[in-house]
Amino acid sequence: MSGLTTTRAPFIEEAQAHGELYIHQPYELYSDANHEAWRQLYHRMEDRWQRYANPRFLEGIGSLCLDPTRVPRLDDVNKFLSPLTGFKAKAVSGYVPSFMFFDCLRNREFPTTITIRDAGMLDYLPEPDIFHDIAGHVPMHTDKAFADVLVRFGEVARSAADHVQGIKDQHQRVVKVESILKAMARFFWFTIEFGLMREKPGSKNIKVYGSGLLSSYGEIEHSITSPEVQRFPLQLEWVINQYFEIDHYQPLLFIADSFEEVFELVNTLERWLREGKLDNVSGGEPGINEADLASFLNADLSTK
Numbered sequence: 001m002s003g004l005t006t007t008r009a010p011f012i013e014e015a016q017a018h019g020e021l022y023i024h025q026p027y028e029l030y031s032d033a034n035h036e037a038w039r040q041l042y043h044r045m046e047d048r049w050q051r052y053a054n055p056r057f058l059e060g061i062g063s064l065c066l067d068p069t070r071v072p073r074l075d076d077v078n079k080f081l082s083p084l085t086g087f088k089a090k091a092v093s094g095y096v097p098s099f100m101f102f103d104c105l106r107n108r109e110f111p112t113t114i115t116i117r118d119a120g121m122l123d124y125l126p127e128p129d130i131f132h133d134i135a136g137h138v139p140m141h142t143d144k145a146f147a148d149v150l151v152r153f154g155e156v157a158r159s160a161a162d163h164v165q166g167i168k169d170q171h172q173r174v175v176k177v178e179s180i181l182k183a184m185a186r187f188f189w190f191t192i193e194f195g196l197m198r199e200k201p202g203s204k205n206i207k208v209y210g211s212g213l214l215s216s217y218g219e220i221e222h223s224i225t226s227p228e229v230q231r232f233p234l235q236l237e238w239v240i241n242q243y244f245e246i247d248h249y250q251p252l253l254f255i256a257d258s259f260e261e262v263f264e265l266v267n268t269l270e271r272w273l274r275e276g277k278l279d280n281v282s283g284g285e286p287g288i289n290e291a292d293l294a295s296f297l298n299a300d301l302s303t304k
């Protein structure tokens, strides 16, 4: 039985075929192998989290009361999460185009994958899974300062859609939305997904708060201990112009002092957006996904 295994889940295929993006979590469909994958993933991370994770993450793991042996039910997660910051994990059938993804954050909803990777290939991750989303992202959402960063970032996505929809020339509009999207994706990547932070401002001790690292057994340690990784203080002008690749360990990471600092940088990002400074960021990543582009160009800004 394939259960709800990444890339092999009939329930997900059906939802996608019907164009259903927001779905429920059919908990009874998880197979024993799915629960076993969760158990192994969680078990091997525990020691690494204690060593390398940001203290807010460790508090978050505690507050969520996740069962280390079973795939979590989103409803249970939300019972502990919502009272803390208003955030909720919301089940999705697959990729959420970026404007919609960021707009969910603005509404304190986190699009969450419900499938889990194959128990026989724990390190192979063709796409995000529930371990990445619930064990890597959601514990951070219990922290007020971090949650506020996500919401603020969602607001910037709206400003971005508003900014590009105001550009009359069609070609210019596409060129600029590509550039702005790149800048936003890079910011998200180097903070929310792969961010490092000093234990205290000025301290030499570095911890991990980025979810891509927090859900990776190999890379969490590599990010902190490997002499090959370049680690520099977080700088917005650098980050928005920095190309990245997703298919290997990150060779370059940025260190923030606090979530308040990251929040301030999101404010600056929005100011630069309005001033047109994000309209021409440096090239790099090949071809922006069509669905992402369209999501910004056609964003409905009349809704709340």
Ligand SMILES: [Fe+2]
Pocket (backbone or CB within 6 Å): 128, 132, 137, 193, 211, 212
């Ligand atoms: Fe992620």
